[in-house]
Amino acid sequence: MGIGQREDLLHAFQRVRRRSLEIAAPLSAEDCCAQSMPDASPIKWHLAHTTWFFETFILEAHEAGFAPFHPAFRVLFNSYYNGIGAKHPRPQRGLLTRPSLDEVRAYRADVDGRIARLLAIGAPIQGLVELGLQHEQQHQELMLTDLKHLLGCNPLYPAYTVQAMERGAPPPELSWIAFEGGLAEIGYGGSGFCFDNELPRHRTYLAPFELASRLVTNGEYREFVEAGGYRDPALWLAEGWDRVCAGEITHPLYRVAGEEGWQEFTLHGLQLLDPARPVTHVSLYEADAYARWRGARLPTESEWEFAARQAQLGAGALHPEAADGEGLLQMFGACWQWTASSYAPYPGYAPAAGAIGEYNGKFMVNQYVLRGSSCATPEGHARPSYRNFFPAGARWQFTGIRLAR
The missing domain is CATH 1.20.120 (Four Helix Bundle (Hemerythrin (Met), subunit A))
Known part of the structure; x- marks a missing residue:
């Protein structure tokens, strides 16, 4: 050097x-x-x-x-x-x-x-x-x-920043983008930095699938809540339904009922719930239940990465509205997106020797993969191969929903 x-x-x-x-x-x-x-x-x-x-x-x-x-x-x-x-x-x-x-x-x-x-x-x-x-x-x-x-947790709901929070722009109509599937290269393949859990790059087979052009919004998720989504056991994974019955999950985290309607606690303090913004702070259980209610499912992490790479190659060819910054280009930046994939090692994965090898590998159990990035993610961490992971019940991270079918 x-x-x-x-x-x-x-x-x-x-x-x-x-x-x-x-x-x-x-x-x-x-x-x-x-x-x-x-x-x-x-x-x-x-x-x-x-x-x-x-x-x-x-x-x-x-x-x-x-x-x-x-x-x-x-x-x-x-x-x-x-x-x-x-x-x-x-x-x-x-x-x-x-x-x-x-x-x-x-x-x-x-x-x-x-x-x-x-x-x-x-x-x-x-x-x-x-x-x-x-x-x-x-x-x-x-x-x-x-x-x-x-x-x-503070009843005063103090704001971290005094900067005003802008209202979200009306989202484009949700559309479905079709992918033919086939053999796909998954994992990091560049020459810069990556974490060891993004390696080794390997081939996997993808059946044909469709991915939603954007994230699920607060307004769309509110329809699920008002339709009784939190009262229908047929929509929920067993462990998630147990949490609903225990009163642990009744709506996304940071929702506060106010005189003018639902509010959301943000880093800017309490704000009226913005129906145009992506829904955030939902668990895997909630994301999965919503997807079932919509007649869809959550993508696998391989499907998500394949679509993100296609978007990088030229989103305009995949979605006509993508050129204006919406559509498939919204793979990053708003919130981490739950996938249906358990956090597990890639074929041939080997952690580094010594204590530094404890960084990722030992957590490859009882966790689910999230893809993308969030509004809190520093520059340099938004790449198609990046694998975030949390337990299925985690909600305090900026976690949201992208549908697949």
């Missing part, structure tokens, strides 16, 4: 690290410490854990005379890397009132300076730095989704 390339990576490193602090900037120290549920983490923990990643996987292995910023941080901010050692219990991250937010910021500054020095001398850390940056960008999306859940 030449000096110019090192400087490019250093610039990227500084930009990504700065972005995390920018996300946290409007928040109080109290905002940054609280944890709303076991699946969400405090903002302060995100800021520290992403720093822990660089310290543990890069500085510890490559810095001469390495000494940790604070020995206790090795345990406090380890997420799930059993190969590293002990971890603070995930549900108790919100109890970490110490270290303070200021000390976490000092931790970040210290590690940033040390990583910059290693890059300046040409230490062989480029691949790990890139992985660390991609990892931090994943956490930047989690920071926003976890923060939204935290603020949504």
Whole structure:
């Protein structure tokens, strides 16, 4: 790697690290410490854990005379890397009132300076730095989704941003785009960065299928609710129906009944539910039930990726209205889209050696794949092969619905 390339990576490193602090900037120290549920983490923990990643996987292995910023941080901010050692219990991250937010910021500054020095001398850390940056960008999306859940638990419904939220444009009429199927190449095939779960690229057979030209909207999903969709057991997977009967699922997350009708809690605070916007914060159970109600289904992840690649090659040839930014071009950006595919390894998949190999592979059980990206996804994570994954009941992420048949 030449000096110019090192400087490019250093610039990227500084930009990504700065972005995390920018996300946290409007928040109080109290905002940054609280944890709303076991699946969400405090903002302060995100800021520290992403720093822990660089310290543990890069500085510890490559810095001469390495000494940790604070020995206790090795345990406090380890997420799930059993190969590293002990971890603070995930549900108790919100109890970490110490270290303070200021000390976490000092931790970040210290590690940033040390990583910059290693890059300046040409230490062989480029691949790990890139992985660390991609990892931090994943956490930047989690920071926003976890923060939204935290603020949504507050009866004051405080807004994260004072910027006005624009109403959605009327969606184009939903149409069905036909794909002939056949043998398809699935998985990452480029020369840049990808996560190991996007590999290896492989062939799979797709039967002919059709994909909806856009996402399901709030207005369309409201029809499902008003038609009794949450009262019809024939529409629901068994585990989802159990949650409906238990009162855990009655409508998408962040819906609030108001005097003027349904409202939705957003990062902009409470807003009147916009029927034109894609429905978000639904579980796989809800997405699947809605699809059944519409006489459709959810796409498989291979179908979704095949369609996304076709859209990249020339969406206008697939859908006449695509040129105006709608239609099939809406594969990315609004919300993650549930698929019917369980999160499993591709044929020939092999995780990396050592603790870094725990990044993806060990989660390939009891999860479903989501494709696309959301309004909270950082630049660089929207590619056809990217595999997001969550349990079927997860709703606090920006998750939505695209139909297939």
